[in-house]
Amino acid sequence: MNVTVRYFAGARAAAGIEEEPADAGTLGELRTQLVAAHGERLERVLTACSFLVNGVAAKEESVPLPAGGTVDVLPPFAGG
Incomplete structure (x- = not known):
């Protein structure tokens, strides 16, 4: 499935x-591909990130990714 991955804050820097x-067909497959493409620095950041698939929080590696969808990669944010 073709998706657009958008990086924010520290994930963008990594x-x-x-x-x-x-x-990628699932969130787990996507994570594997991103680490392969960008290396250890991004891998460390991804362990703390939240993911939104078409605006809906996704945590499980088995979450399917819809064709043409968007996956937002959000590191923890400080502040209040």
Whole structure:
């Protein structure tokens, strides 16, 4: 499935880009691809990130990714 991955804050810094296309069927597959593409620095950040799939929080690796969807990668934010 083709999705658009959008990175925010520290995830953007670790990936070195704002967004990119990816071809993955599940959130777990996507994480594996992102680490393969961007390395250990992004891997460390991803362990603390939250993911939104088309605006809905997703935690399980088995969450399916809809074709043409968007996955937002959100590191923890400080403040209140």
